[in-house]
Every structure is written in structure tokens, then in C-alpha cells.
Amino acid sequence: MELNQFIEDIIRGNSLVNMVVSNYRRKQNECKRINIKPVTIKDEYLLQFESIVSNKAFHENLEADEAIEKLTKTLTEDFKNIFIRTEFHEYQCMVSKKGKLTCKKRDAGKVCLDLSHNRKKEYIIPDNEKCDFLMELGVMDENGKVYKKKYDKFRQINKFLEIVDGTIDGEKFEEKLRIVDFGCGKAYLTFGLYYYFNNILKKDVEIIGLDLKDDVIDFCNKTSKNIGYEKLEFIKGDISDFNAQSNIDMIVTLHACNNATDAALVKAVKWDVDYILSVPCCQHEFFSKIENDSLLPMIEHGLIKERLSSLVTDTLRTLYLNNEGYEVKLVEFVAMEHTPKNIMIKGIKKGQDVITAKMKYNEFKKFWNLDDLFIEKYHNEEIGNDY
Ligand SMILES: C[S@@+](CC[C@H](N)C(=O)[O-])C[C@H]1O[C@@H](n2cnc3c(N)ncnc32)[C@H](O)[C@@H]1O
Known part of the structure; x- marks a missing residue:
């Protein structure tokens, strides 16, 4: 036709x-x-x-x-x-x-039309429709209704998937996709990603969830087996010690604590992954390190310094990734009222102008008087003495 x-x-x-x-x-x-x-x-x-x-x-x-x-x-x-x-x-x-x-x-299953201009937000994984992993993880009841107290989690998973959906390149998409979720915890996101690629998009995907905790990994592997997610595997281990057995296309982190985010970014750079989607969590390192006399009125207040050091950390992470050839966008993950840890670092491998990026990186470090940083030491250990 x-x-x-x-x-x-x-x-x-x-x-x-x-x-x-x-x-x-x-x-x-x-x-x-x-x-x-x-x-x-x-x-x-x-x-x-x-x-x-x-x-x-x-x-x-x-x-x-x-x-x-x-x-x-x-x-x-x-x-x-x-x-x-x-x-x-x-x-x-x-x-x-x-x-x-x-x-x-x-x-298609029968869908009711709602043409009102401000109709309720449509999620990639909808409420009131049975979804196996959300029921297994206690986010939905047996009829597919999301529990009230789990709504933030439900919204978070969907928002992450929306960003993934808007990030991936259709060309790349034709092939098998391999993803690692670092610091997966109870793995709501890891299961969500598998469901999205495998069940919704019908794509060939292999996903690994990595976490330090034995009990969490056992629970996730059992859950994965129960619902027949054959190419979703959970491994116990530290990000720093983890070596991928095959090419990885995407790494994700969701609230991986403190320097775990930095370790994940260095691994992504080492593996030359195409996509990095990382929502950092608490940040302690820069709090004790940032110094700038002109900004003393801000830094002398603990509360402001804490927020500032988080923002400085994420900015430096961005500059680090630019320097390693990634185009980076910082996007709001979910609205501030749901979690203050709501900045996502979204990196796409593009091969940037690394000379300018390195200058910006160094100037920024100098401005904040930063030295002896975890991300640099770990990069030098894993990849080579670049910092
Ligand atoms: C705040 S939880 C987030 C869990 C999950 N991503 C989520 O958002 O629901 C952080 C997780 O990171 C894991 N973690 C922290 N440091 C890690 C490391 N170095 N290697 C592997 N996992 C780590 C912790 O065990 C914990 O389960």
C-alpha cells in the first residue's frame, strides 16, 4: 500500500x-x-x-x-x-x-481511547497492566496495580527507560546489546531494562547486574530464573574487580554509592562503551577537598558546601568523560520532589576534541584546588597514566 x-x-x-x-x-x-x-x-x-x-x-x-x-x-x-x-x-x-x-x-489488546488534552502520563511500563518482574519485586499486586508506597520506584524505572529509549541509536540497535548495571541492588532497574529490550522491543539483549551483596545477588538470580529472563545474570563483586567477558555497549548506574560511580565511569571508558547512563548518589570525596577563597562565603556553610561539592563532582565527571571522547549531557532524572539525587550523567561515545576537553578539565580542577582524586588514580591503574 x-x-x-x-x-x-x-x-x-x-x-x-x-x-x-x-x-x-x-x-x-x-x-x-x-x-x-x-x-x-x-x-x-x-x-x-x-x-x-x-x-x-x-x-x-x-x-x-x-x-x-x-x-x-x-x-x-x-x-x-x-x-x-x-x-x-x-x-x-x-x-x-x-x-x-x-x-x-x-x-493489540483492547485499549481504551482517552483523548483529553491532559490525560494521565503514559509510562513505558504502564500501571494497571500485569508486568511479571514488577509483580515479583512487590511493586505491583497480582492484578497489575502499582502499590501506592512503590509509586516512586515505579516512576523512577519508567523515567530511566524513557531516557534509554531517547538515547539509543537505531543503527546500533539492530545488533545484540550488552549492558552492565553497576551497583544494581535489588535490581528494579536491571529487570526493567531487560523487560524493555527483550519483552517490549523484542531485541537481543544480555544484561549483567553487579553488586557487593550476596543476599541481593541470590535473590535477583532466583527472581530472574522464576520469570524466565534467560539472558539476565547477577554477579556478586566489586566494580573495581569486575572484568567483562565480551564487548559491553552500555553501562548504567542508579545511585551507586560515593566513588562506585567513578569506578563505573572508568570501567565504561576502559571498555569503550557507546552509552553511559549514570545517576550518582551520595558524594563524600570532594567535600573534604574543594577550596576556593572567592567562594568562601558558600563553602563555610556545611549544607551549601555539601550540595556544591556534589555539583562540582558531577561537573568534573562530565569533563572527565569529555576528555575520554564522550559527548555528555546532564539531565534531570526525576523531579526534585521525588529524590534530590536526580542528576543523570548521559554520555555518548563520539570522539570529542580531547585537547580542549583536557584544558577545561585541568582549569576546573585548579579553580577548585582539587588533587589526588579517586577517579584519576583509578583511571591510571586501570587504563594508563593519563592523569
Ligand atoms: C543505593 S543502592 C542502589 C541500588 C539500585 N541501583 C537502585 O537504585 O535501586 C547502591 C548499591 O550499590 C552497591 N555498591 C556500592 N558500592 C559498590 C561497588 N564498589 N561494587 C559493587 N556494588 C556496589 C551497594 O551494595 C548497593 O546495593
Whole structure:
């Protein structure tokens, strides 16, 4: 079927739930994804286009005619893939350079349409739908309803997955993906990642969760076995001693304590991973080290100094990764009211201008009078005497 006709049928078919346009045709593009959903504003049926650009969302509400035209053009010129969900079917489609459309169609569970403009947030793993690992980990009850007291965790997992979804490159995505979660703890995130790649996206993925604690690792391995997550493995050990047996594409950390985050970043650099998604936790090292006479009025207050030293640490981590060839963005992980530990360091291997990066790194260290840092000592031990 012609692309234009297909899009028109879907948009005018009155059963559209949502669409996701992804996989940009060329390597570099600020816009990673376009989410499209029907909305009713002042009784008018419109299509809301949400473009995700550098983790910011830009909205545009279009009438059906405009939406059909824009979507056909976008799919011919810019993006290769479109996922479509209607009340009755799901379509996973690809559009070739010449505009040829190929689709896989399957039945979808019945979905109720809600066209209100401010409808409730849709999560990658939804509430009120049974999800095996969330039930096993006590986040959902047996009917798939998220327990009130576990809602923050539920939101956190979904937010992490949303960021992963907006980060990964469609090209790379075709291959097997290997991920390590350092300091996985009870592994809500590790299971979430496996569920997302293996169960939702149907991708070939291998994930390792690493933690120091015996009981946690036993529990996670048993849980993984119970729900048949064959390529999800948990290993007991210290990040510093861990050696991967094969290429790793992505490392993640979620609130890995203190210098555990630094150790994870050094490992990522050593393995030359493509993606780093790291939400640091408590930070002690810089608190005792930062000095700057001009900023004494801030540093002499313990509370301010603590917050400042956390921010200085994350900035230096960013500069370290820049120096190692990563493009880094600091993004808000979840809103401050849910956890103050809410900065995510998102690194993508790009091969940056490392000479400028090293200058910035050194100037920043000098400004804060920082020396003898864990991340540098560990880097020198693991990789070579660069610092
Ligand atoms: C605050 S918990 C976070 C757990 C999990 N990522 C989450 O967010 O639910 C930090 C975890 O990191 C682990 N950890 C700390 N230092 C580590 C190290 N050097 N090597 C491996 N695991 C470490 C701890 O045992 C703990 O389970």
C-alpha cells in the first residue's frame, strides 16, 4: 500500500491510540523521536506531535490533513521507522529511501481511547497492566496495580527507560546489546531494562547486574530464573574487580554509592562503551577537598558546601568523560520532589576534541584546588597514566 494512503487510513480510522516515529536516516540529528497521539481540544479532533529534541519535548497540534502531510513527508525524508498502535492492532513499519512501506501487523489488546488534552502520563511500563518482574519485586499486586508506597520506584524505572529509549541509536540497535548495571541492588532497574529490550522491543539483549551483596545477588538470580529472563545474570563483586567477558555497549548506574560511580565511569571508558547512563548518589570525596577563597562565603556553610561539592563532582565527571571522547549531557532524572539525587550523567561515545576537553578539565580542577582524586588514580591503574 502507498505510504500516504496508509497514513491517511490510520489517522482517519478513529481508532488510533499512538504512533512513534524513530530511527533517523542520517547519523546526526537533534530530534530523536516524534510521539504522535490524538487529542481533543475544544471539541476538535487533532493530532499532537511531540518532538523529542535533546530530551526536551516540543508540541504541535495539527488537524488531520496537516498531520497526514507532515507525517508522510517526515517518513519519506527523515525517519525510517514508525510504530502504530490502534485500539485493535499494532504495526511496526519501515519506510525505504524510495518511500516503500513494509509493515508487520499484530493484534493489540483492547485499549481504551482517552483523548483529553491532559490525560494521565503514559509510562513505558504502564500501571494497571500485569508486568511479571514488577509483580515479583512487590511493586505491583497480582492484578497489575502499582502499590501506592512503590509509586516512586515505579516512576523512577519508567523515567530511566524513557531516557534509554531517547538515547539509543537505531543503527546500533539492530545488533545484540550488552549492558552492565553497576551497583544494581535489588535490581528494579536491571529487570526493567531487560523487560524493555527483550519483552517490549523484542531485541537481543544480555544484561549483567553487579553488586557487593550476596543476599541481593541470590535473590535477583532466583527472581530472574522464576520469570524466565534467560539472558539476565547477577554477579556478586566489586566494580573495581569486575572484568567483562565480551564487548559491553552500555553501562548504567542508579545511585551507586560515593566513588562506585567513578569506578563505573572508568570501567565504561576502559571498555569503550557507546552509552553511559549514570545517576550518582551520595558524594563524600570532594567535600573534604574543594577550596576556593572567592567562594568562601558558600563553602563555610556545611549544607551549601555539601550540595556544591556534589555539583562540582558531577561537573568534573562530565569533563572527565569529555576528555575520554564522550559527548555528555546532564539531565534531570526525576523531579526534585521525588529524590534530590536526580542528576543523570548521559554520555555518548563520539570522539570529542580531547585537547580542549583536557584544558577545561585541568582549569576546573585548579579553580577548585582539587588533587589526588579517586577517579584519576583509578583511571591510571586501570587504563594508563593519563592523569
Ligand atoms: C543505593 S543502592 C542502589 C541500588 C539500585 N541501583 C537502585 O537504585 O535501586 C547502591 C548499591 O550499590 C552497591 N555498591 C556500592 N558500592 C559498590 C561497588 N564498589 N561494587 C559493587 N556494588 C556496589 C551497594 O551494595 C548497593 O546495593
